[in-house]
Amino acid sequence: MTKYTLFTRFVLPFFIGTFAVSLPVSAEEEDSPLTVAMDQTSSALKKLRKIAKDDWASGAKEARIAADGIRKGMKFIPAIVELMPDGKDKDKAIADYRMMMGLSYAAICELELAYLEEDQNKVDAASKKVKGGKKEGHKKYTDD
Ligand code: HEM
Numbered sequence: 117m118t119k120y121t122l123f124t125r126f127v128l129p130f131f132i133g134t135f136a137v138s139l140p141v142s143a144e145e146e147d148s149p150l151t152v153a154m155d156q157t158s159s160a161l162k163k164l165r166k167i168a169k170d171d172w173a174s175g176a177k178e179a180r181i182a183a184d185g186i187r188k189g190m191k192f193i194p195a196i197v198e199l200m201p202d203g204k205d206k207d208k209a210i211a212d213y214r215m216m217m218g219l220s221y222a223a224i225c226e227l228e229l230a231y232l233e234e235d236q237n238k239v240d241a242a243s244k245k246v247k248g249g250k251k252e253g254h255k256k257y258t259d260d
Contacts, residue, residue, distance in 0.1 A: 150192040157185030157224075161246070175231035175239070182246075183224040190217040194257040213257055220249040 147155070160182035167174045193210055200206040223245035230238035254260055 148192070148195065150189050150194065153185045153189035153192070155185070156188070157182045160185065164243075169236070172231045172234045176228050179224055179228035179231055183221055183228065186217055186221045186224060190214055190221070196257060196259060213253075216249065216253045216256070220246065220253065223249050 160178045163178045164175060164182075167178070194213060197206065197209045197213060200209060223242060227239065227242035227246060230242050
């Protein structure tokens with residue numbers, strides 16, 4: 117076997133194969149910092165569904181973690197807003213996004229207070245606000 121056939125039959129296919137296998141991995145997009153912050157909120161709120169009804173301390177703790185995710189996410193700009201041309205409409209969208217995140221933050225703080233007060237009715241009312249805020253925010257600022 118000549119040097120040339122060794123190269124074309126074994127070495128070259130090996131490198132092409134390695135490149136093809138690694139391509140989808142390197143092309144995979146990383147989560148945006150906003151998604152990472154939102155995931156913190158989301159997983160803390162999911163934990164709330166699993167804790168015992170009278171475990172008020174864990175409820176308050178997870179609510180605090182959830183609120184902190186929103187606080188972190190507030191400093192980022194949603195991708196669909198980032199793509200808008202600079203100008204007043206973009207500035208308004210950014211301010212509106214922050215306002216809605218602020219309202220979500222307040223609703224989750226209300227949820228923490230409800231757990232600290234050990235008041236199930238308040239927990240239910242605050243949870244409803246939190247869910248509503250998420251639904252509204254996602255409708256406006258994600259392409260879901
Ligand atoms: C309790 C409140 C919220 C929860 C639990 C939550 C949860 C999440 C989760 C899990 C994701 C990631 C989705 C994915 O992986 O595709 C996400 C993304 C996103 N959320 Fe929220 N969210 C909340 C409130 C809000 C609010 C109030 C807004 C807007 C005012 C908002 C705007 C967004 C945006 C723009 C993204 C896309 C992130 C990106 O472009 O990288 N979210 N959210």
